[in-house]
Amino acid sequence: MVRPLYPINAPTYLRLRDQIRADIEGGCWRLGQHLTLNELSAHYSVSNVPVREALLQLQGDGMVDMRMNRGAVVLDVNERFIDEYFDIREALQSMLMTRACQRRGGGVLMQAKVLLGRVDEAMREGKVRQLLEADHALQDAIGHMGDNEPAMAMLASRSRLLEAFRRARLDLLTADLMQLPVQGLAMLLAIEHGDPGSGCEAVRRHVAAMRAYMKKLLKIPEGRSRADASLVNVPTFTRARESTAAMPEASSTEPASPAVASPGPPTVLPLSLPPGRRLDPEGDGSNDNRSTDDGLHPPKR
Template sequence: MVRSTPPIDTPINMPINTPTYLRLRDQIRTDIEDGCWRLGQHLTLHELSVHYSVSNVPVREALLQLQGDGMVDMRMNKGAVVRAVDARFIDEYFDVREALQSMLLSRACRAAWASSAQTLASVTALLRPLEEATRFGRVRELLAADEALQAHLGYLGGNDQALRMQASRGRLLEAFRRARVALWAPELEILVVQGEAMLQALRHADPVIAGEAVRRHVAASRAYMTRLLKVPETRAPK
């Protein structure tokens, strides 16, 4: 039976009795991604308390959670700084992403249901919007479709801890990307090609094909994000 992809750590999925600091953690994380708080920005406890209409206590706890996720760096008695994305961050992130994605897709290929009609249909359905966005050069749609496809492929690997490790840092990279213009680049055309290769890897239950497809996909994504380092930040991150 194919696994369906659930959202990870989103407020809508939280039980009604979830502690305030956890709800606040997710809200701040979403606001960083949406550009409300910029990468590299210093956030004080007072500023966040006023903005979210809560006391300093849940704010501090939320920031400690986000520090554990790698999204902020705490400052002694001074709040926190949202982590910036630079060339080193991009290189380290994609080194880890390649290792995790290769492992997850290889696990999916070895699963008994990897080449089932239901599994292949679920992946094919996610490939279609990626193909369409590539055909018409719609950058933001392309990247969103690719992320949805990769999230689903990763979930098929059946290792939720690996997905969570990748997701938290990925939110910072998403904030970085959204804060810049939707730049078209040749690397983007490779994403759909390697997505189709990943589908073939599942169809043939072949971890070798899977590993090579992941390697090429990650190389293209890394090149694109590195290219964006030279693009000025806008004030319309969405």
Template sequence: MAEPLSTPAYARLRDRLRADILGGAWQPGTHRTLGALAAEHGVSMSPVREALLALEGEGLVEIRQHRGAVVPVLDARLFADLYDLRGALQSLLARRAAERATPAQLAAMAVHEAAYAEAAAKGDAAAALAANEAFHDALEASADNPQATALYKARSAFVNAVRLRLGFGQARMAEAAAQHRAILAAIAAREPEAAAAAAFAHAMAAKRDLIARLEDGKA
């Protein structure tokens, strides 16, 4: 019988494999079989299968029938697809936030928006990424759509790790800071469609910047 998803063996293996992928130890395009992973980590096949299914849900691996799993190659098409999905989800969540956000939730978003702007002004990419995630976490909490939030987060780890490695194009952080202000202003003004449009524009600008970084050969 397969072990349930909540078992410690599954969780530990999932986290180790995620760290290997995001840290570069499991290189893009590299294939590993279930048997090889089980032997390498000293576990049975069941937690390997469950760990890979979870990582497939995050977009970190592609499972091949009877062959194990491969880490996707980091190319423009992969990130274009991921950002198209992120844009649709961010638009939905911003629309809901404009309809539902409480004063306390608006205040929390404002704190993280200001933190991002400060990091952007200093050119601190790591701090900007942390503040960006906190801003979007606060927005998602105010939207109160757990299913959309779960899907968004499942597709964020890979993008965030690559962004941290590649950094930002010239003026991208300042552009993103302005976009955060526009999203927050629309939410605070209770303008759902304006908030949705601003969030989508934010995601598409991020897509263009990251793809440009990839095509510059800096991956």
């Protein structure tokens, strides 16, 4: 994640705010944990004054809830939080998509096509963490095409707590995530053709997929089983189950080495579909016959 750079004379509370926020995302401070001023002052070696100011800033970002003379509590993520967040996200992203379609991408379309290629590549390799990070980068690029910085800032501030929630749990590869490259392609096609109706529909389906995925994570206990963020077994998804079964067990004496992709030029997906082939906008897998001819993976010759 790109973090703001402040001049050397920036107020301490701004730098402390970013550090506490990063530590919440990284799991140093758990969701729902009570934080006292004295505890934070000792941890970061600062006085109570910048700690209080930093917590007030984080309360404005929707990450903590201040308590009178009792410090603050890191907000927890539940089903209501997820629904409210994605309702706001759908409204803002639909507005940004409409503006992006009117501007026809504003010259950033080629960069977004490269990002879409990374989303598709991570999905095919079953790398959940990389898939979500690539999709986040793609959605951020699409949002910036809408040229509304206040809306982007609101999305960024509200997404950090959900990111901390996701990082604290196992990486699940579900059918919901398999729709991300499809809807990403639909968004870029809509922007290229100046079709806000199709673009907003793709946004709606993308948000619905992410909402469903986050609600599935509510049933998963905190903790990760692998340092390389490889996918875990999902009984309802056959391909994930087969990929997990094919992975060799890690030795008790040697740590498992994460998979490293071979270097090469970034993948750029064409904004077109093969003749006679349509997207699966319903997201129900009706066009998914597990072949490579799905509009994203050209058939091998």
